[in-house]
Amino acid sequence: MTRRGGLMAIDGAVAIIAILLIVQMWLLTATLESHLAGHPEPILPAAIISGVLFAACGGLYLFIRRIDVEVRSNDDGD
Amino acid sequence: MKTTPAKEEPLWRDEFSIQSSTEKYVARRQFAKFLVLTSLGMFIGNLWILVRSWFVPKPLFEPLRVSGLNEIGVGEVKLFSYPTSEDPCIMIRTAPEQIVAYSQKCTHLSCAVYFSRDRSRLECPCHEGYFSVGDGSVLQGPPPRALPRITLKRQGDDIIATGVEL
Numbered sequence: 610m611t612r613r614g615g616l617m618a619i620d621g622a623v624a625i626i627a628i629l630l631i632v633q634m635w636l637l638t639a640t641l642e643s644h645l646a647g648h649p650e651p652i653l654p655a656a657i658i659s660g661v662l663f664a665a666c667g668g669l670y671l672f673i674r675r676i677d678v679e680v681r682s683n684d685d686g687d
Numbered sequence: 688m689k690t691t692p693a694k695e696e697p698l699w700r701d702e703f704s705i706q707s708s709t710e711k712y713v714a715r716r717q718f719a720k721f722l723v724l725t726s727l728g729m730f731i732g733n734l735w736i737l738v739r740s741w742f743v744p745k746p747l748f749e750p751l752r753v754s755g756l757n758e759i760g761v762g763e764v765k766l767f768s769y770p771t772s773e774d775p776c777i778m779i780r781t782a783p784e785q786i787v788a789y790s791q792k793c794t795h796l797s798c799a800v801y802f803s804r805d806r807s808r809l810e811c812p813c814h815e816g817y818f819s820v821g822d823g824s825v826l827q828g829p830p831p832r833a834l835p836r837i838t839l840k841r842q843g844d845d846i847i848a849t850g851v852e853l
Binding site: 619620622626627633636637642646647648652655656659667670674677 | 716718719720722723725729730732733734736737739743794831
């Protein structure tokens with residue numbers, strides 16, 4: 610992968626992570642509000658969804674690391 | 688200049704690159720790492736709420752005489768506090784044989800709701816949130832959920848509050 614292509618892929622992944630993080634923040638505040646209001650029904654699904662979002666963020670981070678290593682090794686080979 | 692492969696370099700050099708061509712990758716990767724750690728924090732927060740919700744004790748409500756049946760006419764309201772003196776409630780006699788009661792705190796920002804007899808609904812004057820007088824559900828406006836309902840029981844001519852349905 611070229612350096613330019615690698616940077617674009619990393620930027621895209623960081624943007625997706627940021628969007629997922631905003632969703633997680635909203636989810637946390639909504640869950641807390643619901644819990645304090647005495648409605649426990651959405652708490653378990655919210656925790657599961659938050660875990661899935663975290664796993665997605667972790668997966669994207671591993672993708673970034675892989676691209677990073679790939680581009681660096683290409684740079685070293687030049 | 689010949690450079691050694693990244694895998695053989697010490698960790699500090701990998702994280703604090705001295706080559707300007709690779710510096711931008713480190714900055715992005717560290718930012719992504721920060722975002723992922725924040726995401727982990729959000730997930731832990733959700734788990735914490737989940738664990739807390741398992742240990743919330745179920746509230747017990749003491750029965751409380753609210754009013755006599757003859758003290759409130761059809762279409763009239765009576766204000767009272769239940770289950771504590773800091774929980775204002777509103778009781779409405781909507782029909783000769785139908786009496787309902789709700790928490791008077793709007794579920795949006797806790798303004799006091801009042802009964803609009805003309806429109807037959809409970810209204811919050813702060814942000815125009817309207818609630819059904821039949822079941823307390825939200826008809827309009829920003830309130831996120833229905834008004835907590837006070838369960839009532841008739842005991843002779845007395846009206847007794849027995850609990851709160853969230």
